[in-house]
Amino acid sequence: MRGWRPSHPGSDEQRRRANCRAYANVYLRRGKIHRGPCVDCGVDPEDERVEMHHPDYDHPLNVVWLCVPCRRDRIREAAEAGAAEAAEPEVIGRKKKEEEEEASE
Ligand SMILES: [Zn+2]
Numbered sequence: 001m002r003g004w005r006p007s008h009p010g011s012d013e014q015r016r017r018a019n020c021r022a023y024a025n026v027y028l029r030r031g032k033i034h035r036g037p038c039v040d041c042g043v044d045p046e047d048e049r050v051e052m053h054h055p056d057y058d059h060p061l062n063v064v065w066l067c068v069p070c071r072r073d074r075i076r077e078a079a080e081a082g083a084a085e086a087a088e089p090e091v092i093g094r095k096k097k098e099e100e101e102e103a104s105e
Pocket of ligand 1: 038039040041042043066067068069070071
């Protein structure tokens with residue numbers, strides 16, 4: 001995220017989501033919330049990458065865990081249902097960068 005936000009401030013909604021995820025990541029690193037199995041298919045986080053998903057960005061600690069394929073399905077379903085609000089295209093584009101930052105910390 002460093003080096004990204006200043007030149008790509010995004011919409012208020014994107015900022016709200018980014019803040020929410022940043023908040024949850026801090027709690028994750030501090031051990032306040034714990035990675036769990038994918039809530040849709042039950043895959044273990046030891047076996048597959050399982051990511052945080054926020055059903056409600058007003059509650060950063062209300063996290064559900066989804067593996068990459070299940071999360072993609074949810075996003076696509078939401079997009080197909082016309083819920084642009086839930087489509088989150090920016091998440092997919094930025095994921096690689098966040099992984100690199102996590103690895104360096
Ligand atoms: Zn899954």
